[in-house]
Amino acid sequence: MREPSGLRLEGVSRRYQGSGRGVEALSLDVRPGELLALIGASGSGKTTTLRMVAGYEPPDAGRIALVSAAGAERDITREPPQRRGFGMVFQHYALFPHMSVQENVAFGLEARRVPKAERLARATEALAGVGLAGYGPRAVQALSGGEQQRVALARALVIEPNVLLLDEPLSNLDPTLRQTTRDELREMLHRLHVTAMFVTHDQEDAFAVADRVAMLCAGRLEQVGTPEALYQAPASQVVAKFVGRGTFAPAAADGDTAIVTIGGVSQRAPLGSAHGTGDRWAVLRPESLTAVEPATGEAWHGTVQTRRFAGDHYVYRVGDIAGAAEPLEVMCEHGNFAEGDAVAVRLRPKPLALVAAQRAS
Amino acid sequence: MNKRFTGLAVAVLAILAWSVVYPNLSVVAGSFAHGGRDWLAFFQSPADHEALVNTLVIAVASVASALAVGVPLAFLLTRFEFRGRRFMSAVATLPAALPPLVGVIAFMFLYGESGVVTRGVQTLFGLAHPPWTFTGVWAIVFVHAYTMYVYVFLFVSAGLERYDTSLDEAAEGLGAPAALRLRRVTLPLLTPSLIGSMLLVFMSALGSFSAPYIFGGGARVLSTQILVSKLNGSMGMAYVETSMLVITAIVALAVLRWIERRREYAMSGKGRVTRTVVRSPFWRHAAPAVAALAVVFLVLPHAMVVLVSFARDGAWTTQVLPPQYTLDNFRRLATDPDLIQPITNSVSMAAIATAANVVVCFLAAYLLVLSRAPGKRLLGLLVALPWAIPATAIALGLAATFDRNALASAKLLLVGTFWILPLAYFVRNIPVVTNAIEGSLRQMDPTIEDAARGLGASWMLAMRRVVLPAARPGLVAGAMLAAVAAVGEFVASIVLYSHSNRPISMEILSQLRGLSFGTAAAYSVLLIALVLAITTGARWAESRMA
Numbered sequence: 001m002r003e004p005s006g007l008r009l010e011g012v013s014r015r016y017q018g019s020g021r022g023v024e025a026l027s028l029d030v031r032p033g034e035l036l037a038l039i040g041a042s043g044s045g046k047t048t049t050l051r052m053v054a055g056y057e058p059p060d061a062g063r064i065a066l067v068s069a070a071g072a073e074r075d076i077t078r079e080p081p082q083r084r085g086f087g088m089v090f091q092h093y094a095l096f097p098h099m100s101v102q103e104n105v106a107f108g109l110e111a112r113r114v115p116k117a118e119r120l121a122r123a124t125e126a127l128a129g130v131g132l133a134g135y136g137p138r139a140v141q142a143l144s145g146g147e148q149q150r151v152a153l154a155r156a157l158v159i160e161p162n163v164l165l166l167d168e169p170l171s172n173l174d175p176t177l178r179q180t181t182r183d184e185l186r187e188m189l190h191r192l193h194v195t196a197m198f199v200t201h202d203q204e205d206a207f208a209v210a211d212r213v214a215m216l217c218a219g220r221l222e223q224v225g226t227p228e229a230l231y232q233a234p235a236s237q238v239v240a241k242f243v244g245r246g247t248f249a250p251a252a253a254d255g256d257t258a259i260v261t262i263g264g265v266s267q268r269a270p271l272g273s274a275h276g277t278g279d280r281w282a283v284l285r286p287e288s289l290t291a292v293e294p295a296t297g298e299a300w301h302g303t304v305q306t307r308r309f310a311g312d313h314y315v316y317r318v319g320d321i322a323g324a325a326e327p328l329e330v331m332c333e334h335g336n337f338a339e340g341d342a343v344a345v346r347l348r349p350k351p352l353a354l355v356a357a358q359r360a361s
Numbered sequence: 362m363n364k365r366f367t368g369l370a371v372a373v374l375a376i377l378a379w380s381v382v383y384p385n386l387s388v389v390a391g392s393f394a395h396g397g398r399d400w401l402a403f404f405q406s407p408a409d410h411e412a413l414v415n416t417l418v419i420a421v422a423s424v425a426s427a428l429a430v431g432v433p434l435a436f437l438l439t440r441f442e443f444r445g446r447r448f449m450s451a452v453a454t455l456p457a458a459l460p461p462l463v464g465v466i467a468f469m470f471l472y473g474e475s476g477v478v479t480r481g482v483q484t485l486f487g488l489a490h491p492p493w494t495f496t497g498v499w500a501i502v503f504v505h506a507y508t509m510y511v512y513v514f515l516f517v518s519a520g521l522e523r524y525d526t527s528l529d530e531a532a533e534g535l536g537a538p539a540a541l542r543l544r545r546v547t548l549p550l551l552t553p554s555l556i557g558s559m560l561l562v563f564m565s566a567l568g569s570f571s572a573p574y575i576f577g578g579g580a581r582v583l584s585t586q587i588l589v590s591k592l593n594g595s596m597g598m599a600y601v602e603t604s605m606l607v608i609t610a611i612v613a614l615a616v617l618r619w620i621e622r623r624r625e626y627a628m629s630g631k632g633r634v635t636r637t638v639v640r641s642p643f644w645r646h647a648a649p650a651v652a653a654l655a656v657v658f659l660v661l662p663h664a665m666v667v668l669v670s671f672a673r674d675g676a677w678t679t680q681v682l683p684p685q686y687t688l689d690n691f692r693r694l695a696t697d698p699d700l701i702q703p704i705t706n707s708v709s710m711a712a713i714a715t716a717a718n719v720v721v722c723f724l725a726a727y728l729l730v731l732s733r734a735p736g737k738r739l740l741g742l743l744v745a746l747p748w749a750i751p752a753t754a755i756a757l758g759l760a761a762t763f764d765r766n767a768l769a770s771a772k773l774l775l776v777g778t779f780w781i782l783p784l785a786y787f788v789r790n791i792p793v794v795t796n797a798i799e800g801s802l803r804q805m806d807p808t809i810e811d812a813a814r815g816l817g818a819s820w821m822l823a824m825r826r827v828v829l830p831a832a833r834p835g836l837v838a839g840a841m842l843a844a845v846a847a848v849g850e851f852v853a854s855i856v857l858y859s860h861s862n863r864p865i866s867m868e869i870l871s872q873l874r875g876l877s878f879g880t881a882a883a884y885s886v887l888l889i890a891l892v893l894a895i896t897t898g899a900r901w902a903e904s905r906m907a
Contacts, residue, residue: 081530095531111535111538
């Protein structure tokens, strides 16, 4: 197996007239063999980025290059898709409906003028690799969504792509299938040691599959890092909101302590990370908070609006807190509180992330 | 419920058997009236051999040239964005708006021996003779390419609109160069559109009458040969020729359907069209220029007919353009009773035929879609049959069958009467009208009718309040198509008309024979106006009822 190449995007831009959508000066490195997820809301530019990397859309500015393990760059900005040698899995899989499963998988080899016997043998092998041994002669319409997804993957992998691109590869699968498929996907891509970039609007998919996650918002890169980094140390409110539940409250950093103030009542917790300048907000994840019996001292007082059982813990939604813009979501190990109960909300002694405060969220 | 369906089915089948099957069987029977003698004569006659070969050559060449024009144009207009694209798209279907004979006449005015373009080129280069003679097989194919590429263009454009372009992108990403993508992915996936349009072109070219009749020169084809035999009184031979034409049509139908069936599959995913903006500096300027040229070529026939309609009869002899212009032609169409009669004939015959089509075809479509009546397969076959039979053959069948009153053999004397032409128009339009209504009814949830009946509605009430409203778009579209086809009909008319019921098309032909080009063109303009009025009226009716 050959060494995978990395991918380098430098100041890549693509603007659509009038729509305000597109990608603005995006710079991003995907290391050889790395699985990078591109996440963001719809219209954030993630699919446009993927299509530019694949070569289906030309960037208006910037440069896209393949980087070998030794560090040598090959500029592919102007290369047409068929010469990039990338494998792509489309959102709706784009399987050729007039070809059998095997012919679909062998098509990339046909384009490379691999003799028929060899390409069919390699297609069979690739199908076995995705757990579809014996599916070759079937019609693609006869397959389930999950099977189609694997055929699309086999078709993209059989050409031994420089980079594998996946556009929402899991979005067409039902929830149970989705969970097993994404574990398999990660396992398979790691085993093959292939560089992959995949687009998803689902943060859970991204966290489950990717080594690193890049979040786009309105065509700009908000943050790139490990899933842990994005969750625990979000660079902005947008990232914090996208990658998990939580509410925001005014806060300040004092050395390695974060001070969160709601309605004039301040509470302290260790400072985990602080991004941005000026006014700051703390990212209050449900697990950063706990609810106790109403008591005096540093606590935010409110009433339980809803109570949700989540397996080994409970999540309370606590409203009517003086000075709070919205109810707080609080995680508790016990279910002792009922809806309507008065409670006090306390910060747990866990690192808190601070982000720059935004006027409009 | 079932009894009612059965009664209805029997009635509709009886009408179709009488008007569609019986005449064609009469033709086959007629071809054997002298034993096998007429068949033997057909296969020994060099003229008929030539006609058969010419007919096939013309049909195949028409399909090839319609594909050559229609497919690239459909790709250009659905896949690319350039200046003038929208206008070009609007104009691309113009040739379909020309009634059959009118298109041919326009080509005669333009490219015929004394046509404007012919004389223009001759004068420009000071040639002693016209630069070309616009006659024979290739002239016919040229006219067919102009009028019939529209089928290919429309079918392939529709196919491309439904096409999921990510399939092409997938092939591209897998390393397939453009030629391989086209050969292995795009074209195979467009097979249904391609075959559908090829069938339509092949059938139209096979049965085409006006182009061979006007531009044939010495070249014989089966459809004109049939008329010659009939006029010579060799009815047996006419029947043999008609049978051969029908056999050719049915074989072609079977072959193309067989190819289509081998390629059956459903398009997965949704259609997604992305238009590539033309960026290369050469094509950014060349594309609009080429488009403009094409537009001129497409509009020229219409413009020519309009121009000549203002030419004074008899004044246009050797000049490039008609020298004198007048409103007289139109004035006479409006005042001379002899010239008005073809207009009232065409309009009333088209109206009668269309009304009959709407009623019978609605019942047929209703039975086909919503009933479990016995004989549905047979019914489906019968309503499609006139489509596979060239119009000349349909006309000859009617002539062979309805030539005397004989109740015992279900024959009526219609030949020579007013009623023979409405009947012919009715038969020709059965497939298209039924198809349109069927399309609408198939979109209706069949349980709706059951629901209405379950709520206590009588069959009539359910029909009036539920089924008819669902069928409405198809009824309007079908009536429009039938009326447009009937008002300009030429091919069956020339076989069956008599002086008292001569339609506009026949009057155009007789004016041309009398060299009254201006009057012929004025009729043509009137015909185009009628077609426009019908289509606009249908669109208005549909929007008002929706």
